[in-house]
Amino acid sequence: MMTCEYNLYDPSWCPGCGNYMIRKALKQALEELEIPPHMAVVVTGIGQAAKMPHYIGANGFNGLHGRALPPAIGIKLSNKELTVIAESGDGDTYGEGGNHFIHTIRRNVNIAHFVHDNQIYGLTKGQGSPTTAMGQVTTLQYDGVKVEPVKPLALSLTMGAGFVARGFSGDIPQLVELMKEAIQYRGYAHLDIFQPCVVWNKVNTFQWYKDRVYKLPEDYDYTDFNAAYQKSLEFGDKIPTGILYKVEKEIYEDRFQFIKDGPPLVDAQLDPMDAEKLLKDFY
């Protein structure tokens, strides 16, 4: 039997931080899917959420702020046998990394993307993030945020993502299921996860989320794009969680015949003489 237990290491997160719950769900999801730790890679940018690779015993690539997705794609295309999870915060993903986010969706590489969305910057101490509400006073926006928040799920939906979901760190059983679905989904899977920042966001508290989130009903049709779009905009007294949208799509890797049908790219035998034939064009 394969060992699929993930070691945990002492984090430097604040007591009560939503990251603990997200990590717990991540560990449980990976273990229940029986993915051995040496076959999983957690790729992150910079921020409190982005420290995840240090605190869970998978392979880890802790890169630059905003840049979790590009290396995640590079890893997946190089070794299709790895389970690749990009994970980072709302500022990292929707702000600094906004361009990568948009174009990663277009690519539809088979990776899961877990965004820890606490609607604030934590590591840099309380500035407004791309998901902070208009008007909210922060440690930088003294008289309130003056720009409209990003609508992450509407954005990924309209860019053509085939898997769009929302979870909440306060509901671990649901979060585990969503993570498992996202990891198993063949293609780019966007999972935005609400989490409270107990130190820097005094508006979107655990209670704030708890009072608002509701699970999408059982008879909700997640293949209906228009319904999903409506749900993705619902962000007030009631906020839906669960899988908003899920359809099958061709993945990027399959558009390269040699990746689709061949061994992982990384296993290619390299021999300079294989390229000698290319010289004939230059005579």
Next chain:
Amino acid sequence: MDYTILIGGAAGQGIETVVLLLEKTIKRSGYNVFTYKNYMSMVRGGHNFMQVRFSDRPVTTYSTKVDMIFAMTSETVDFHMGNLKKDGIVILDEELHKDRDFMHLPLQSIAKDIGNQKVVPTIGFGVIGKYFGLDPEIAKDALGETFKDKVLQMNIEALNKGYELTQTEFLLEKKKDDKIIINGNQALALGAIAAGVKYYCGYPMTPSTSVMSYISAKSKEMGIVVDQIEDEVGALNMALGASYAGTRAMTGSSGGGFALMVEALSLAGILEQPVVVVNAQRPGPATGLSTRTEQADLRFVIHAGHGEFPKMVITLRNPEDAFYQTARAFNIAEKYQIPVVIMTEEYLTDYMMTVEPFDFSRVEINRNFSWELDDTNERYKRYKYTETGVSPRLIPGKLKGVEILVDSHEHNEYGNIDESIETRNSMMKKRMKKLEGLKEELMEPEQLGAENPEILLVGFGATHGALLDAVTRLNEEGLGVGALVYGDIWPFPTKLINKLGKDAKKIITVEQNMTGQLESLILEKTRLEIFDRILKYDGRAINGDEIISGLKSILEG
């Protein structure tokens, strides 16, 4: 013998077609060819020109004076008459510059009879072919590789008409042809493919784009992922991900795009992730002169990246260098787990030159990573302290129970964030220690001309061909001049320049930038004095003639 034909006209008129046909035909007739390309950043219009130089001797630079001008516009004549040799000729349509004593030909009306104005360049090609006595069968084969079906038939007719329009004045006798003709970016791309690049991601930017497009054309055949990314920031980060997973990865751009990669270059430094990055220089600042040439990114590139970390910078001198040095760059990157930046220049990316066929058996592939743990009882340390500073590298997914963590923060041997004084100092020393090994790896600059010269010219990169031409001719004139041309440039090799420099009376630098960036590097790393400098920064490549005249005016004071 040594001839130069200049072909000029507006963008979109078919200059490139004539040049391509001439290059192939003359090269296959057994002659050395060198094509210098000069264009504006326009898709239609403007004034572009190319010069095809050919000789029975090796040619490594373009000539200021030309023997023939094939003018497709009257501006071509206006711009270039000053470059025409006294006995040179001008070929052009009968309707252009009617009052001048040129070789006026009914190019347009013949094209009209054939039924397509686009065959004008091929008629001109036929005229030139006949003038130099080139075998029409070789010319037809070249046409067959360029055109197809009906269009080919029209072009063959155009070629034949061209051959009928003039007499043979210089007969290029057919000789043995065993060389290849190639430009710097094609050679660079071939070097990368030979080295086993499996992942090339980038964003198009002149003059780097043709590296990506060549590899892309061979992508299916060679099993290489070529990916056009949203921006250069993403490109280098993605290449680092691919490298982490164990493939040989590469990206490239020109100065502006390279600037966007600088953050991730620093990341490569602390991750200790091997990667090869190309910077194909063009004149800046900012957009600058997008289709022209310069060597002004030297200081920028050697210092690129926040913080301190080891990297290597190689400047390419010619197409052979582009092939062999690019292949070598991958080995160095993996041996020391560092980023290696290859610098080329628009001039070298574009000029076509006949060279000896590349020897693929000379390319070695040394990965320097292991598929096994050396000590199975210990938790794997990606950043283990070692004598050389290089830690044993494993790749993810290959060993059960072994997870690999790489990190952009300062970290301990396991790759975990660690801000302690002890770890910081040890890790800085560990990374920088790699420079010691790297210095042993360096190739000294190539020495040209006199063995112990009194006058020593020093340059780097693509001025190589011009320096070779200048030094050869000056020595033929009896002036004992030598030159050093840097390829490996960072870390800066100092052995040979110190050896020659202490006896040389005058060291003169030759650079395509305004501030003398190589000069400042020599002053920084040696105790030598620079007597004077030849600098050019107008965006046009320097040639042998200009180096000779520059040197003579310095010596005459």
